[in-house]
Amino acid sequence: AQKVTQAQTEISVVEKEDVTLDCVYETRDTTYYLFWYKQPPSGELVFLIRRNSFDEQNEISGRYSWNFQKSTSSFNFTITASQVVDSAVYFCALISDQTGANNLFFGTGTRLTVIP
């Protein structure tokens, strides 16, 4: 069965520190997609990134970077020089044939608090 584990329930950092959010996944499928979403207090989920299982290149977008390692089934997310606006709950999610097309299977989330 598929599984997405975000072992860090809550993280607090001081502004300008770097922080890494961990995500470990399980799936029997060889083709799958991994996602990160941000959920601010307003409630909506904001799409951050999608990665397919055949693309292990790391990606950087501004202060955000993602490290995808199939060997360890991990898809970690790093925020560099954190800001107060980064405070939110972050979800890692998976789509595969097991979950069904377009059916996002989410982890339990990591609540990030950035202290000014």
Add this chain to the structure above:
Amino acid sequence: DAGVTQSPTHLIKTRGQQVTLRCSPKSGHDTVSWYQQALGQGPQFIFQYYEEEERQRGNFPDRFSGHQFPNYSSELNVNALLLGDSALYLCASSLGGLDNTEAFFGQGTRLTVV
């Protein structure tokens, strides 16, 4: 360009009642998915509608039903409400291809069952 809009934003219902939640997808999107997010948990997939039909369903009882209209908007109905149905209900829209995987979410409807 309006994103995904959901109504109402908050709702309080009594156990045993029925509730209808509404979602308008992002312009140009034809597929709507519904998720339930209990407090402190990640969202869980309820079902997905495409071309006015339920295309896929998660592990939710028949008390949860839905509908999609010709303009692609959607409703989620929950009958015989239980206290455990209290949650944030999120709607996501996307394009209909099975290999399209980018979903845009609304702000959700927070349902409280008392």
